[in-house]
Amino acid sequence: MQDVIIHALDKIQLYKYTGKGSLYGWISRIAINRAINMIKRQRWRTVSLSLWSQDSIPEPAAEDVQSIPQEKLLEWISQLPDLRRAVFNMYCIDGYSHKDIAKMLGISEKGSAGVLAKARAQLKQTIKDYLSVSG
Secondary structure (H helix, E strand, O other), X not given: OHHHHHHHHHOHHHOOOOOOOHHHHHHHHHHHHHHHHHXXXXXXXXXXXXXXXXXXXXXXXXXXHHOOOHHHHHHHHHOOOHHHHHHHHHHHHOOOOHHHXXXXXXXXXXXXXXXXXHHXXXXXXXXXXXXXXXX
């Protein structure tokens, strides 16, 4: 995260204000690009799809998830391994398709879907554990 802020400050002269939210979008784009470059440097070319099949963890109820503080959810997302966090954020938050994610990260579409499935399974387990302790 600090790396992104430092990079943004170094390149602030390139920023062009285009309206409300443009700074947020510009910094988000820097963060995504930095994550993609880091993943490419680590040569994540193949992804094991052993967990890609349907996981056995049931979806948490919507009302249970709504009872979890947003800070906790963001904390859990930030604790995902780098590749899982990048794919999860790009698909669920930024709205990229698996085809787009695959091109950006240099993996296959199925690889992107498999990584997303692993991230979702990890988050579902974390939510299940949290709800069992707090509930």
